[in-house]
Amino acid sequence: MKDFNYHSAKDSKEASKLASSNSAFLAGGMTTIPSMKLGLATYKDLIDxxxxxxxxxxxxxxKSVIIGAATKHVEVANSKDVKKAIPSLSSLAEGIGDPQVRNRGTIGGSIANNDPSADYPSACIALNATIHTNERKIEASKFFKGMFxxxxxxxxxxxxxxxxxxxxSSYQKHPNPASRYAVVGVYVAKHKSDVNVAVTGAKSCVYNDKEMAKALSGNFSSSSIDGMDLDSSDMNSDIHASAEYRASLVVTQAKKAVDAC
Ligand SMILES: Cc1cc2nc3c(=O)[nH]c(=O)nc-3n(C[C@H](O)[C@H](O)[C@H](O)COP(=O)(O)OP(=O)(O)OC[C@H]3O[C@@H](n4cnc5c(N)ncnc54)[C@H](O)[C@@H]3O)c2cc1C
Known part of the structure; x- marks a missing residue:
């Protein structure tokens, strides 16, 4: 690992002021530290x-649950308040990685990183989240721009x-057996005026499947999406799953999510 300067910020203003084109914020370090150790990323300054x-x-x-950016996955998983208000969100957090990752990794780090297979971005899309930054409020639908x-x-x-x-609501994922990242994860949420079907792992970035959302808005039953033939041409294909398999998993996980709601 190359040398870097370590800073511990006392507030958002100081953290933001210390940031440069060659710095990273250090939340749990679950992505940043391994990336630096493997030589995939180098930073001059790490801002804790x-x-x-x-x-x-x-x-x-x-009508909302507000979670601080540096809140760890284990805290969301164990929170009585989250369990009561949005049980699917605490069970999503409980299914992230392993105990070590859940005890260090944070919600802010997860969504800032925007790994195409991460779980939280799907929660943000399904639950019409608003991302509060030190400068503005950003709707989730405008926050996730592309791979990372x-x-x-x-x-x-x-x-x-x-x-x-x-x-x-319900989140159902087909996890990678080693990392627990989503090969495909689908978060279905029924709100008063809309239904969202947020999909992670299938494409280069989380997305709301409008076709399934429309079918479920008309009839909130897994039968209304049964047998849906999704276009797999822009889906990920790797050693874990082909694009065609991912397309079929999206429908299977969405049906499971609707049935679990
Ligand atoms: C073995 C392993 C298994 C994992 N399995 C899963 C899984 O199953 N599902 C899943 O979703 N994730 C998984 N993860 C990812 C993990 O959950 C972390 O959330 C993710 O790695 C980010 O880590 P972190 O929160 O410690 O952020 P850091 O590593 O500290 O930071 C990551 C990036 O986010 C930026 N950042 C951090 N906080 C903020 C902030 N508040 N504002 C702006 N930018 C910020 C940093 O600048 C940096 O670029 C896994 C990770 C590992 C190592």
């Missing part, structure tokens, strides 16, 4: 954000993620 109080904690207020790419500007810090509490 774990001590910024504002970035931690979970609040349920009225988001709407964040250099030095912009995610402070919290606000999820809309749905009427019903």
């Amino acid at each position: 954000i774990k001590n910024i109080k504002k970035l931690s904690g979970i609040k349920v207020s009225g 790419e988001t709407a964040l500007k250099k030095g912009e810090l995610i402070e919290a993620v606000e999820f809309q509490i749905p009427e019903k």
Whole structure:
């Protein structure tokens, strides 16, 4: 690993000020540290954000659940408030990686990284989330731009993620047996006025499957998407699953999610 400067920021303003074109925020380090050790990334400055109080904690207020960006997966998985308000969100967090990853990894780090197989981006899309940064509020539908790419500007810090509490929801994933990342994961959420079917793992970036969402808006039953033949031409194909298999998994996991709602 190459040498770097370590900084511990006391608040968002300081963290943002320390950021440069050659820096990274250090949340749990679950992506950043292995990337540096493997020589896939080098940074001049690492800005530790774990001590910024504002970035931690979970609040349920009225129609939403607000989770601080540095909140760890284990805290979301164990939160009584999240379990009560959006049980599918706590079970998503419980299914991330392994205990070591869940005890270090954070929601902000996960969505800032926007791995095409990560779980939280699908929750953001399905639950009409709003990403609160130190500069603005960004709708989830405008946040995830492409593979490992988001709407964040250099030095912009995610402070919290606000999820809309749905009427019903469920997240179902077919996990990679080694890492537990999603080969395909589908988060179905039924809100008062819309249904979202957020898919991760299938393409280069999380997306809302409009065709399935439309069918489920008309009739919220797995029978309404049974046998749907999805276009696999832009789906991922690798040693874990072919594009055609992923297309079929999207329908299978979506049906499981609807049945579990
Ligand atoms: C073995 C292993 C298995 C895993 N399995 C899964 C899985 O099953 N499902 C899954 O979804 N994920 C999985 N992950 C990813 C993990 O859950 C972490 O969330 C992810 O690696 C990000 O780590 P972190 O939160 O520690 O962020 P860091 O590694 O500290 O940071 C990652 C990136 O996010 C940026 N960043 C961090 N916080 C902020 C912020 N508040 N604002 C702006 N930018 C920020 C940093 O600058 C950096 O670029 C796995 C990881 C490992 C190592």
